Amino acid sequence: CSSEVASLDPRVIFRVGDAYVLFYYANISVPVGRFQNRAHLVGDILHHDGSLLLQNVEEADQGNYTCEIRFQMESLVFKKAVMLHVLPEEPKELMVHVGDSIKMGCVLQSTEEKHVTRIDWTFSSGEQAQEEILLLYDPKLNAPMGSPQNWSRFQNRVNLVGDISRNDGSIMLRGVTKSDGGGYTCSIHLGTLTFRKTVVLHVILKESRSSVTSVNVRSELLGGDQLVIIVGIICATILLLPVLILIVKRTHGNKSFYPTVDEKRCHGKLTLIEMGSVGKNPH
Known part of the structure; x- marks a missing residue:
């Protein structure tokens, strides 16, 4: 105005x-x-x-x-x-797996046509930790400022991907390591005005991602209906197993109590022989 x-x-x-x-x-x-x-x-x-x-x-x-x-x-x-126009609030916490890349947004919404004079990104791993310089950018130079050793841990892993002409200072962090977890603060300077935003990055180990992926694969292979049917079959089998065992035992016991046809014939022959022997004995 x-x-x-x-x-x-x-x-x-x-x-x-x-x-x-x-x-x-x-x-x-x-x-x-x-x-x-x-x-x-x-x-x-x-x-x-x-x-x-x-x-x-x-x-x-x-x-x-x-x-x-x-x-x-x-x-x-x-x-x-x-x-x-009030836009939805951007997430203040992000999650990324080790080795992946992550984009961290930093946009200043302004109705004025003032140009960005500087962009700063800093990193802190905790409350007591010293801040590390992630990126210093001067639009006039169109390149990072300062000595590279000041942010050597992030060197060659951070790129400014936002549109500076639209007050967008978003960055891309590649090859995320476990030690990259912490707070990232962006500062966009428009002359005497400064806009700041802090994002907390949570780094997840690859093992966690593998276990989650395997669970998802199993869930996809076995749909809800199929899983219910399989569980029902297993439960029915467990309940019927004692009944089947009891039937088998009773059947086996009945066979042992009653003689078979061959056994009956064998007993009959022995009886005839004994009777014949008794009849011939007086002579």
């Missing part, structure tokens, strides 16, 4: 719909209502720049914002309207 009109003591008023956001007059900036401690006038008022910075954006902040710069006892009024 800026104007080329020359005037002393301009007044700035920001609204969203019918609600006031901020007043500025006589070097005093006053945020109003729910925008207190969140709305800041960051433009150069001496150059008639009434740009507004809104922090900790909420879903309710979406709407049509109107900026008014009043000059010469409010006889001249410059107006500009901006529609603010």
